[in-house]
Amino acid sequence: MLYLPQTLYDKIWDNHVVYSDESSNLSLLYIDRHYVHEVTSPQAFDGLRINNRRVRKPDLTFATVDHNVPTTDRSLPIIDQTSSLQIKTLENNCKEFGIPLFDIHNKYQGIVHVIGPELGLTLPGSTIVCGDSHTSTHGAFGSLAFGIGTSEVEHVLATQCLWMKKSKNFEIVLNGGLNNKNGISSKDVILNIIRKIGTSGGSGSVIEYKGDYVSSLSMEKRMTICNMSIEGGARAGLVGPDDTTFEYLREKIYAPKGELFEQLISDWKNLRSDNGAKYDRTFSIDIDHLAPQVTWGTNPAMTIDVDSVIPSPDDFSKGNDEERKSAVKALEYMDLKPGVPITDISIDRVFIGSCTNARLEDLIEASQVVKGKKVSSHVKAMVVPGSQQVKMTAEKLGLDKIFTEAGFEWREPGCSMCLGMNPDILQAGERCASTSNRNFEGRQGAGGRTHLVSPLMAAAAAIAGKFVDVREWV
Amino acid sequence: MEPFKNLKSKVVPLDIANIDTDQIIPKQFLKLLGKTGYGEYLFFNWRYDKEGIPTKDFALNVPEYQGRQILLTRENFGIGSSREHAVWALKDYGFKVVLGVSFADIFYNNCFKNGVLVIKMDKEIIEDFFSTKTNYVFDIDLSQQQITINSQIYRFEIDPTLKSSLENGTDEISRTLQLEDYIKDYEKQDINRILTVKPNTLL
Ligand code: SF4
Numbered sequence: 111m112l113y114l115p116q117t118l119y120d121k122i123w124d125n126h127v128v129y130s131d132e133s134s135n136l137s138l139l140y141i142d143r144h145y146v147h148e149v150t151s152p153q154a155f156d157g158l159r160i161n162n163r164r165v166r167k168p169d170l171t172f173a174t175v176d177h178n179v180p181t182t183d184r185s186l187p188i189i190d191q192t193s194s195l196q197i198k199t200l201e202n203n204c205k206e207f208g209i210p211l212f213d214i215h216n217k218y219q220g221i222v223h224v225i226g227p228e229l230g231l232t233l234p235g236s237t238i239v240c241g242d243s244h245t246s247t248h249g250a251f252g253s254l255a256f257g258i259g260t261s262e263v264e265h266v267l268a269t270q271c272l273w274m275k276k277s278k279n280f281e282i283v284l285n286g287g288l289n290n291k292n293g294i295s296s297k298d299v300i301l302n303i304i305r306k307i308g309t310s311g312g313s314g315s316v317i318e319y320k321g322d323y324v325s326s327l328s329m330e331k332r333m334t335i336c337n338m339s340i341e342g343g344a345r346a347g348l349v350g351p352d353d354t355t356f357e358y359l360r361e362k363i364y365a366p367k368g369e370l371f372e373q374l375i376s377d378w379k380n381l382r383s384d385n386g387a388k389y390d391r392t393f394s395i396d397i398d399h400l401a402p403q404v405t406w407g408t409n410p411a412m413t414i415d416v417d418s419v420i421p422s423p424d425d426f427s428k429g430n431d432e433e434r435k436s437a438v439k440a441l442e443y444m445d446l447k448p449g450v451p452i453t454d455i456s457i458d459r460v461f462i463g464s465c466t467n468a469r470l471e472d473l474i475e476a477s478q479v480v481k482g483k484k485v486s487s488h489v490k491a492m493v494v495p496g497s498q499q500v501k502m503t504a505e506k507l508g509l510d511k512i513f514t515e516a517g518f519e520w521r522e523p524g525c526s527m528c529l530g531m532n533p534d535i536l537q538a539g540e541r542c543a544s545t546s547n548r549n550f551e552g553r554q555g556a557g558g559r560t561h562l563v564s565p566l567m568a569a570a571a572a573i574a575g576k577f578v579d580v581r582e583w584v
Numbered sequence: 585m586e587p588f589k590n591l592k593s594k595v596v597p598l599d600i601a602n603i604d605t606d607q608i609i610p611k612q613f614l615k616l617l618g619k620t621g622y623g624e625y626l627f628f629n630w631r632y633d634k635e636g637i638p639t640k641d642f643a644l645n646v647p648e649y650q651g652r653q654i655l656l657t658r659e660n661f662g663i664g665s666s667r668e669h670a671v672w673a674l675k676d677y678g679f680k681v682v683l684g685v686s687f688a689d690i691f692y693n694n695c696f697k698n699g700v701l702v703i704k705m706d707k708e709i710i711e712d713f714f715s716t717k718t719n720y721v722f723d724i725d726l727s728q729q730q731i732t733i734n735s736q737i738y739r740f741e742i743d744p745t746l747k748s749s750l751e752n753g754t755d756e757i758s759r760t761l762q763l764e765d766y767i768k769d770y771e772k773q774d775i776n777r778i779l780t781v782k783p784n785t786l787l
Binding site for chain 1: 600601602604606607610611612614615616617618619629634658659660663664665666667668671686688689690693694697698743744745755756757760761763764766767770771775776777778779780781782783
């Protein structure tokens with residue numbers, strides 16, 4: 111039989127089709143891992159109860175609390191009553207339906223997209239869903255991982271499956287960059303990709319990241335890239351698993367061990383796009399000449415190089431009227447003027463955290479910039495580790511001391527100021543250098559102004575009190 | 585879910601592109617535990633000023649637009665966070681149809697799961713709706729896949745499955761559970777070796 115070359119996405123897809131409905135082009139896909147958190151699940155559990163349904167596979171379902179947990183002392187009661195109720199509701203639901211929960215006092219608690227990988231729950235070739243759009247993070251392992259809405263959460267709880275239409279294959283080749291690592295991180299790479307393809311550039315597609323640059327990256331750096339695939343409009347991001355992936359997973363607490371692990375590795379080695387596999391779209395970018403990126407507007411495609419100036423709406427929109435209007439609105443919201451160098455913009459807050467950039471390597475890099483220096487007197491800066499494990503390891507390395515001595519706050523793990531559902535929010539008019547993934551109006555607090563940057567850039571901005579080109583610092 | 589067949593209404597024109605779900609329903613309202621009660625918070629940050637007073641020129645506050653059930657928007661509506669609360673808010677406010685050029689994937693799916701019809705149309709047509717049709721009644725017929733405005737007919741495309749689930753108001757989970765034998769077979773096969781990993785036995 112003639113074998114048609116397949117992409118990684120095609121392979122994972124084929125492996126998970128339970129049933130295909132020819133008439134609608136929809137397939138019922140089996141889901142290997144379902145991650146659940148407190149904000150998008152209560153209505154789904156309610157739906158189960160109303161219809162007298164059970165959770166089909168509680169052993170493939172894992173829950174944690176992250177979105178609205180306070181990042182302050184965990185021994186104190188939660189002041190916000192609605193947050194506290196949502197957390198309690200998840201605890202009760204997990205008990206009722208037999209789902210394991212990494213609760214607020216658990217040593218493995220953390221942001222769902224940080225703990226899945228670090229516990230070894232996220233595995234190559236698997237399908238993973240979660241009621242959170244940044245589920246795309248897990249694609250770094252060569253797993254097909256995507257965010258779903260609450261109705262779909264309920265559907266997966268009840269059936270362990272999801273109806274899906276196959277997306278397009280979008281290949282992004284990342285070239286060079288092997289000698290351009292000083293001050294440049296994978297966050298700059300993904301911001302630059304989004305800037306180039308736009309917030310809907312990946313719409314209807316699954317992006318596979320390829321090229322020597324990706325292969326050279328650690329798992330944590332690959333996760334940052336896959337994490338923000340959603341900001342480029344893609345349903346998911348993928349990186350083919352390789353030795354870096356397998357070694358990362360070895361000995362992770364819930365990862366398979368021994369014989370089974372070796373067998374799986376030999377399976378996983380086939381999880382590569384075949385030579386000659388067809389992509390609907392290909393795009394390549396050159397990392398050799400990439401500068402650190404800073405967003406200036408209110409969506410992640412509104413990004414510039416750190417050594418350039420705020421664009422005028424005309425320059426930005428290149429003749430597209432809608433884009434022009436968006437840019438005018440964004441400049442007004444951000445209180446910025448075209449032509450001003452971004453390094454002239456001073457900031458009030460720094461947030462190092464979120465599922466994009468709150469893993470150990472992110473904190474190590476940021477700490478190297480901060481070490482022995484002081485946070486600018488007009489800046490309030492905080493570090494929120496992505497998980498208890500990250501926090502603990504960082505503390506063993508003494509990073510907490512480096513940060514606190516410089517004047518940063520060192521917090522408990524959670525989503526925190528990434529979306530500001532807990533008390534960590536920006537005040538109206540405050541300007542923040544943030545390592546998170548969204549700079550939408552009010553995302554970090556009504557009237558707050560967010561500039562997305564890498565951990566290195568955020569750390570340097572905290573010290574300087576304004577944006578600086580971190581390449582001059584490292 | 586209530587079936588959707590047709591609707592006659594004028595539109596509420598929301599002339600902004602790239603509207604993200606953080607604007608549709610800001611995060612401070614995600615803490616409710618039910619699916620209703622979000623309507624009053626729809627577009628909260630645009631709809632009210634800092635003192636909580638309705639902003640005059642925002643579309644939802646324009647007196648003659650009250651009670652209209654179609655939201656007319658532009659490109660890329662519903663980007664960002666996957667929160668289904670965005671759809672619950674639109675629905676709770678009274679919108680039954682969202683009409684625009686393009687929509688974010690997750691948002692699009694979420695709408696149909698809640699009985700909200702999303703219609704994509706060409707940019708030129710949407711442009712024309714904004715400039716000349718905001719005071720006409722749109723007569724939307726789902727089975728014919730067409731909108732009639734002042735006896736002019738506009739056809740639209742829609743996925744047949746999504747269409748029938750809207751028309752019948754079917755619960756997707758019951759439909760899937762009818763295929764349970766396939767799910768069981770899949771679970772027994774050897775095709776997906778991840779299923780032999782039992783992380784939970786360790787917990
Ligand atoms: S850190 Fe931000 S983006 Fe990540 S899961 Fe939490 S809220 Fe979502």
